Amino acid sequence: xxxxxxxxxxxxAKRGQDVALRCDPISGHVSLFWxxxxxxxxxxxxxxxxxxxxxxxxxxxxxxxxxxxxEGSVSTLKIQRTQQEDSAVYLCASSFKTGxxxxxxxGSGTRLTVV
Amino acid sequence: xxxxxxDPGPLSVPEGAIVSLNCTYSNSAFQYFMWYRQYSxxxxxxxxxxxxxxxxxxxxxxxQVDKSSKYISLFxxxxxxxxxxxxxxxxSVGDxxxxxxxGSGTRLLVRx
Numbered sequence: 001x002x003x004x005x006x007x008x009x010x011x012x013a014k015r016g017q018d019v020a021l022r023c024d025p026i027s028g029h030v031s032l033f034w035x036x037x038x039x040x041x042x043x044x045x046x047x048x049x050x051x052x053x054x055x056x057x058x059x060x061x062x063x064x065x066x067x068x069x070x071e072g073s074v075s076t077l078k079i080q081r082t083q084q085e086d087s088a089v090y091l092c093a094s095s096f097k098t099g100x101x102x103x104x105x106x107g108s109g110t111r112l113t114v115v
Numbered sequence: 116x117x118x119x120x121x122d123p124g125p126l127s128v129p130e131g132a133i134v135s136l137n138c139t140y141s142n143s144a145f146q147y148f149m150w151y152r153q154y155s156x157x158x159x160x161x162x163x164x165x166x167x168x169x170x171x172x173x174x175x176x177x178x179q180v181d182k183s184s185k186y187i188s189l190f191x192x193x194x195x196x197x198x199x200x201x202x203x204x205x206x207s208v209g210d211x212x213x214x215x216x217x218g219s220g221t222r223l224l225v226r227x
């Protein structure tokens with residue numbers, strides 16, 4: 001497609017439930033990123049993939065968060081045993097560049113609400 | 116104290132005004148500086164990208180970076196109601212430049 005596609009757009013989860021968020025990057029984009037954006041805040045880095053390799057996962061808040069990109073294209077961010085503080089917009093971004101900063105194309109995000 | 120500080124606004128201006136948006140930062144290692152625009156319920160959209168100090172102009176937008184003062188600015192000339200959005204500054208260091216550090220965003224409202 002023309003842009004980064006994320007699904008679902010909205011997700012309501014009961015506390016303790018597992019969720020999976022999907023990202024379809026722009027075709028051919030090597031780099032893929034996940035960011036978390038709390039209400040009224042800027043996005044915060046979670047993790048970075050170059051093709052299928054997860055090169056940096058330093059931003060994942062806890063071991064309940066797990067991301068994968070098995071074939072170097074679609075990526076899934078999984079959150080286990082969701083908690084209220086996980087409520088945020090989860091943004092995926094992609095870039096044809098490897099490593100160099102900026103110039104990313106962001107998706108519209110998945111808004112997760114944990115109740 | 117956050118690494119990147121940005122006034123949350125809202126900033127309300129009449130159509131046609133010149134808008135000045137600013138960020139300050141504390142990490143002198145930042146080398147890449149960006150401005151993103153974010154409409155409600157949308158992802159951030161890259162507006163301007165600069166490396167190190169200096170000015171960069173693109174249409175109605177001008178980005179300035181003053182590394183000595185740790186201060187960056189975005190100027191919007193002839194502002195339009197369609198410019199109403201949240202503006203996020205972002206920056207990164209050279210050796211992990213893929214990891215963007217964002218400000219919290221300034222909400223701009225351009226009144227017709």
